[in-house]
Structures are given as C-alpha cells and as structure tokens.
Amino acid sequence: MRAKSQTTAWCSRVRPTLRVLAVMMALALGMATSSSMATAAVAAPRIDVRNAPVPAGMCGHPAGNLVDGIRHVGTSGDDYLRGSYSGTMGGGASVVAVIGCNAGGVSWPETLVFYRLNSDGSLAVVGSYDLSKIRNAEHVDVRTAHIRGGMLATALNSYEGAGCEIHKISASFHVKSGSVAVSNILKGPVVNRCPSKVQ
Numbered sequence: 001m002r003a004k005s006q007t008t009a010w011c012s013r014v015r016p017t018l019r020v021l022a023v024m025m026a027l028a029l030g031m032a033t034s035s036s037m038a039t040a041a042v043a044a045p046r047i048d049v050r051n052a053p054v055p056a057g058m059c060g061h062p063a064g065n066l067v068d069g070i071r072h073v074g075t076s077g078d079d080y081l082r083g084s085y086s087g088t089m090g091g092g093a094s095v096v097a098v099i100g101c102n103a104g105g106v107s108w109p110e111t112l113v114f115y116r117l118n119s120d121g122s123l124a125v126v127g128s129y130d131l132s133k134i135r136n137a138e139h140v141d142v143r144t145a146h147i148r149g150g151m152l153a154t155a156l157n158s159y160e161g162a163g164c165e166i167h168k169i170s171a172s173f174h175v176k177s178g179s180v181a182v183s184n185i186l187k188g189p190v191v192n193r194c195p196s197k198v199q
Contacts, residue, residue, distance in 0.1 A: 077103040082098040082142065093127070094116060114175050129182070164195075
C-alpha cells in the first residue's frame with residue numbers, strides 16, 4: 001500500500017510537468033513554422049516584368065515595351081515573355097526576363113534581359129544577351145534557370161528546324177560594367193544530325 005501511494009504521489013507531481021513541457025514544445029514548433037514561412041515569403045519576392053521595356057535587336061525589332069507580356073511589331077512579328085527570375089545579381093540587376101521573338105511567324109533564339117528595379121517600382125534595362133551568341137543556331141531556348149551566387153545559371157536547348165542538331169548547353173550570366181558576362185559554359189555532344197549535314 002505504501003509503494004502504491006508513493007507511485008500515485010509521484011505521478012501527480014510529474015503529470016503537470018509533462019503537460020507544461022508538451023505545451024511549450026507545441027508553442028515552439030508553431031513559432032518555428034511561422035518564422036520559416038515568413039522567411040520564405042520574404043526571401044522570394046517576385047518582380048512583375050509583364051510590362052517591362054525591351055531593348056532593340058530582338059528579331060530585328062526596335063526597342064519598346066511589353067504589354068501584358070507581349071509586344072506586337074506589326075508584320076515584323078512579336079516579342080513575348082517566356083519567363084522571369086528574381087534575385088540579387090551582379091551589376092545592380094534584380095530580375096532577368098527570358099524574351100522570345102518571331103519575325104513573320106518564325107521564332108529566333110531567345111534573349112536574356114536584365115533589369116534594375118528603380119525606387120519608384122519601374123524597371124530599367126541594365127543589359128541583354130542574345131543566346132545565339134552561345135551557339136549560332138536557329139533556336140536557342142532556356143530550358144531551366146535559377147539565380148545562384150549572384151548569377152543566372154541556365155540549362156539551354158539549341159536545335160535546328162523541327163528538332164535536329166540538338167545541343168544541350170549550360171552557362172551562367174551576370175551584368176558587369178553595363179554588359180552581360182558569360183561564364184561556366186559547358187556544351188554536350190550534338191545529337192540527331194540534320195539529313196542535310198550528314199556526311
């Protein structure tokens with residue numbers, strides 16, 4: 001009987017302590033989750049480039065502005081937003097847009113356009129890069145990209161026609177002294193040779 005009463009007394013002392021510990025753990029977990037969610041929200045601001053200015057040169061078009069992600073250049077074709085990536089990069093750039101273009105319905109290699117976000121919320125072009133400089137091909141498109149170490153790291157697809165002379169390339173880009181610098185270029189083998197180029 002004495003042992004049983006001692007056990008009951010011990011349990012009555014421990015249970016409140018366990019309840020307090022459980023409440024404290026739940027509060028700590030909730031605070032950590034809220035903090036991580038807030039950090040994630042702050043760490044990934046999205047900059048809207050749907051109405052951003054675009055430089056001259058894409059498919060031979062003059063400079064202008066996108067309107068809701070597209071710009072019609074009459075019978076000369078269109079410029080259109082393919083995607084964008086926000087983050088801190090070299091040369092004061094805070095967002096880069098992938099702009100596609102066509103001339104008379106035929107698409108050309110994509111262009112990377114780097115922007116600075118001004119204090120009034122407007123965007124200013126700080127540099128651009130025509131991806132045909134990486135490989136002189138009919139099409140050079142951004143397959144995937146992300147900002148890392150102040151640079152835009154990309155995986156590119158290059159090809160001719162409807163899908164021959166396929167070449168996978170990776171490269172990194174950043175703005176330096178008002179122009180876009182390229183580094184870390186890696187080129188895979190060219191596959192699916194075009195019939196006209198097969199010896």
